[in-house]
Amino acid sequence: MKLSQIHHPLSKTLALSIDDWTLNPTEQWALVGSNGSGKSLVGQLLSGDLKPARGSVSGRPPHVGYVSFEKQQALLEAERYKDDTDFLDRVDTGTPVRELVQQRVRDEARLNELANLLGMTEILDRGFRLLSTGETRKLLLAQALMEQPDLLVLDEPFDGLDQASHASVETLISRLMREGVMVVLLLNRFSELLPEVTHLAYVSQCQLLAQGPREALLEGGALETLHRFHQLPDTLPPRDPSQAVNPPPADQPLVKMNNIRVSYAEKTIIEGLDWQVDAGQHWAVRGPNGCGKTTLLSLVSGDHPQSYANDLRLFGIQRGSGESIWEIKQHIGLVSSNLQLNYRVPISALNMIISGFFDTIGVYTQPSDRQRELGREWLRLIHLEHHANTPIAQLSYGEQRMLLIARAMVKHPPLLILDEPCQGLDEINRQMVLALLNQIGQLGESTLLFVSHHDEDYPDCINHRLEFVPRGDGGFSYRQP
Structure with missing residues (x-):
């Protein structure tokens, strides 16, 4: 895949710019950069979700999988639109995970294989609105993999995952790379570079500043030096003196919970929790x-x-x-x-x-x-x-x-x-x-x-x-x- 003379205006003063970038099928890439550098925009460009105002993207593989925060937001909004709780005599927990993963490709055997690899077998019949952030990320990855993509673009694939889920997702991505699937990881943390990554690119202020073999770019910590640590002042901005807020009672805990129970439909989320938080x-x-x-x-x-259905006191208030x-x-x-x-x-x-x-x-x-x-x-x-x-x-x-x-x-x-x-x-x-x-x-x-x-x-x-x-x-x- 080749990106040539890309120029895409984002505002009067900022534009996404890539002069020339070639990603060969045998290479595994990670794109790194600071917050706001343009990584997600490049991900949209690679996946085909963004059409550049000028320049070309040629040789994109026919089947592309793309996982990002934007995809997560789109799924959330779609599920919110379908929420029928107001018309039912129960809480609408959302579309089951099994259906969402197979939204574009129906293949039970493939679904079960991916669910096992990602450690999500137990949530297949759970409604979307009962999922944690990490479970939603795994759902999106499974959905992308159902189509057996030739190119997989993953924007921060490990965010929100617990240690076990992080390990299972990492193992699966590494396996896909070794099997010849071309993967592009968009990462904030250098610590999340997988061993199979062969090439790196660095983006800053929407400009592709560096690209090449992994060892050459990491040698001497050259990429890390492009970041500048933000020093904190000795004092923080003060509070607004005009906001007359009654302080919580000094003799009461901030949080007091007794035998807490939370459940949806037939699933119990929390049961029997006692917890107190003091100032x-x-x-x-x-x-x-x-x-x-x-x-x-x-x-x-x-x-x-x-x-309201639990014995819960906050700031001394029942x-x-x-x-x-x-x-x-x-x-x-x-x-x-x-x-x-x-x-x-x-x-x-x-x-x-x-x-x-x-x-x-x-x-x-x-x-x-x-x-x-x-x-x-x-x-x-x-x-x-x-x-x-x-x-x-x-x-x-x-x-x-x-x-x-x-x-x-x-x-x-x-x-x-x-x-x-x-x-x-x-x-x-x-x-x-x-x-x-x-x-x-x-x-x-x-x-x-x-x-x-x-x-x-x-x-x-x-x-x-x-x-x-x-x-x-x-x-x-x-x-x-």
């Missing part, structure tokens, strides 16, 4: 894909309907006692994949941060001059001030994630809920976010609830752990070592 504790919540971590955090954030949801949300900053996927309003980067003052998706109240200035301070801190007026739809997944993190922190909440906050981030932004979270944890203003499948993604301030431990009957027990 100043910073918790790691650990467990495999699909164990219920995200469900647990949605109970805490006030977004889960079954919170859920279901007539409290306003805004009484809960005023104390919480939230980062999650679900929130990012649902944040689909036409809004600028600056206003996305400002929306954190109001706990809304979008800004529907006129912000004060002070709130706008604080929003700009957070933009400068995360090095996105040049995107203040850029619509978030034009930003990369990683840049959107950085904005979501700033949005969560802008009001200095007593409780920060961080569900895979480093997902989609390049190595430099990951280091910056972890340093920032560690700084916040040490200041003592905010308590952290942190979920990640990567041990290296936990800030040093974490001092408590809640672990979901698989039981033999398919459920989970809970351990607090």
